[in-house]
Structures are given as C-alpha cells and as structure tokens.
Amino acid sequence: MNAAEFVRQAKSGKIDPVKNTKKFLEESKKIDSDYHYFLKFNEDAPKQAKELKKGRLYGLPVSVKDCICVKGLESRAGSKILEGYEPVFDAAAIEKIKAEGGVIVGKTAQDVFGFGSFNVNVGIGYKVPKNPFDKTRATGGSSGGAAGMVQKSELPHIAISESTGGSIAAPACYCGVYGMTPTYGRVSRYGLMDYANSMDKIGVMAKDIEDVALVMEIISGYDERDSTSKDLPAEKYTEKSDSRFRVAVVKESLGKGVEQDVKKNLIAKLGKLKYEEVSLPLTFRYGIQAYYLISLSEASTNLAKYCGMRYGKHEKLEGNFNEYFSGVRSKNFSKEEKRRIILGTFARMSGFRDAFYMKALQVRTKIIEEYRQHFRKYDIVVTPAMPNIAPKFSEIDKMTPLENYMMDIMTVGPNLAGFPHLSMPSGFSKGMPTGMLIIADHFQEKKIIDFARSLK
C-alpha cells in the first residue's frame, strides 16, 4: 500500500491513525533492536495522532533524519556533541509535513553530521545500522537509518532525509528504495543542521515513486527564512505527464571499478529505450577533490558553533575560553568529525586557501558547465547510483579514509553542482540491490519523477 492509498483509507475510517502509529512504533522498536535504524523514538506520536489535520499525509508515519530539527524531540545530527539538544522549533519541511497530517515517529540514524558514505561513522557510543538484506553489510550513508527503515518496514512509511554529497542516493541504492535529492534551493534548509551549507538539501526516501512525488510536492517551495531558497512555486509532481525523454548515459560511469552486475542491471532497466553515451571527464576526474575541499571547508566553520555553551554537551566551566571549547570539542567529537574539521581548516588557512578552497570553487563552475552542455541536448542523464553493492563491514574496516571518500564517485557530481537526482532500484546482484541515478537540470524534478514512472 502506498502513501496515497494509506491516506485514503485513513480518511475513510478504515485505518485508525492512533492504532496504526502505535503499531508502527512497536514494529520499529522490534526492527531497531536488531538493525539500529533509530536514534530517538517519538513516544508522544500516538497522542499526537489523535489531533491530526486531515491533509494529504493524514496519519502517515514519517521518520526524520536526525540532522533535521523536530520541536521537542532530541536532535543530534548523529553526534555526541549535540546529546540532549531538543529544538524549540520545527524545520520548515517538518512544519509542512505536520500541516498535512503526517505523524513524526522518530529520528533516524546517520553518520555524524552526514560525514560518511556507509553510516559507519556514528557518534561516540552509538550503534551502526545494518543493511536490511544482509546484516554483515552497511546500509550506506549518511542517511542509513532512513533507507534501512523504508526497506524493512512492512507498514506504509516515508522518510525525510538529507544529502550533501550523496547521503540520500547511496543508502537508497544499497537498501533498494527510491531516494530523491532535489535541486539546491528547492526545499527550505530552515531547521537543518549544516554540514556544507552550499550543498545541503532535504529530500525524501520511499518504497514507491508516487510517495516520492507526493512528499516532494508538499515540502518544496520558497521560504524567506532560508536565504538560499529559490523563489519558485512547488510543481505538481503527483500529476503524471506522458513525456518523451532524450536520455544519455555517462560513459565514465560504466568504466573501470564499477561492478559488472551494476552495469548490466542499469542497461537492462533502460530496456528498449533509446539513449546515447556522453562524457563527463572533468567531473569524474576532479569531482571528488572539488566536493571534499568545499564541503570540508564549509563543515569546519559550521561546526565551530559546537563548543559546549548554548546546546548539546556541556562540561564544567573551567579554564579560559580556548581551553574550555577545545576540551568540550576534543572529548565529544568522533574521529571522523575531527579529521574533517582539520582538513577543512587546512584548506581555508592563509597560504593554502587559493590553492585549495578557491580552486575547488572554480572547478565547481566548470563541472556545472560540463553537465549543462549535455542538458542542452538531453532531458535526463543516467549513471549507476553506486559503483557496487553494499560492502561488508569487514571490507569497510580495511579502507583508508581516502578510499572511503573515493566511493562517492557517482554522487558527488550532481550534489556539487546542485542538480536534482533520484536513486532508483535497478535490480539485484548476489542478493543485494543495485541502483541507477537519474539526473536532470536544475529545478527539473518533475522530469526525473516522470522518467522514473516510465521505467517502473
């Protein structure tokens, strides 16, 4: 049953939202004890389900990635440094979900502040989520809890998540669900805890493309509280259009290092559809470097505010400013948080700034133009969502941090350039899902959704 059908039944009285919410929480807790998809359950959800607006999400369970603020519900962005923080306001996307009668059921697990491709970079003392198809494998990151729960839940449910460099597409691919990352500026970032503010985007994960369309229609739109929000009305994603699509597949994305079944499944999914091959040499050669240099530079300033004074973890007020702040940060940031803050600080420092940070911003301009030349000719550009199936934890343990970063080769391009993209299941390999990435020009989410419908 998809979300629209669930809402129809709830509105007609066939489904009781309160009973359904209780059932969902019970099911989630059972799953969570084995798979670790939640960081916090909303125990007030059944009570809240008694007083819902009869909107387009009436009674539907909605999970929220931990980095998105929900009023009164502990929100930590997966990090120990924010332990105990209870936002006093809802993120803009959450206001809209609530206004349509959605029930917030809890906060889902993630890599700290979105820092990871596999959701193994969890906060100090937190558990790593496991893949719903094979517990010895990763869910993908950083929105691992969201993707795992969407796949594993037997009950209708959608997940609000977030991507900076691939944090929706990667876990959606590894867990075999749909994951939509909208254009930068399409969905308000108000109430989202920053990783890299020039790339962060709130999106959605679901089992059904129609659920993606419905939720995207609800959460999109201009918000004056986000200075980077685009002044464009939300489109009617739920209205189907019978379009013909001019499609291109990226040559480099089917090259060395990509598993055979991933390539085979992608071509099979396109079926008899006519497509041409295009090339994105700069993106595939320098996209990772540009993405990490910009995102880590921004992250290193964004995380400066976590210093044990206003929210999150506090320590006894001892020593001077620098000693106190350094103490709180050193004690509560995990290794990956420290590594990324150091790298970002390095890239912005006097003497290195022009060679790294500024250079990466210029390369971003060239990468945007590289995609743009193809969008003048094609509606849709396709690549695999990830080059492989979800890796085993034992394989991830052997990777160096650099090898980890290189895994984002498919997803950093559209994220760096702000293009909307959808990770869609393309088939299976060794019992594990594979995925394809459907990319379009800025603010062309409707084309992506219609194209995915045509492949379903």
Place this chain on the structure above:
Amino acid sequence: MEVDKELLKHVAEVARLELTEKEIREFLPQLKEIIEAFSEIQKVDTKNTRPSYHPVELKNHVREDRAASCLTNEDALKNTEHRKDGYFRGPRIL
C-alpha cells in the same frame, strides 16, 4: 608543501581541537595521503573561471522591514546548562 606533525598540531589548535599522540600518529599519514590526492585539482586550468560559491544562481532576498516574532529569551536558553540572569554563562576570557 610538507604536511608534518607541527603543521597538523597547528591546524588542530586553530580548529580548537586537542589531539592525543595516538590521534596524531593515526591522522598524520591519512592527512598526507588525502592532501596529496586533493592537490591533483591544481592541474585543472581555471584561468578566467569565476568561483561558484553556490551551485545555482541566487539573488539577494530582502524582506520587508516589519516587526516579527523571534526566539524568546526562555527558548534561547532552554538547551544550555550554563545560564545566569537571563544570559548564557561562558568560560572566563582572561
């Protein structure tokens, strides 16, 4: 450019992080490898290319100059353990 222990300790200090000797031993070779790989980006010819601070064209949004509600003092202090007389209490400056 030499990425050595002194540079790592300096960058960490700027970022308000105290690294243990164990962390320095672990991070140093990792950072060397990452920075070397990232340095590859300098091969791209970016002459006459403007930087993209954002991926999409943005205009300044100027709102009307009108009074609006904002965070209350109580809400602003709700999540801190260190408060005094309606203010945040911080560590000493001197």
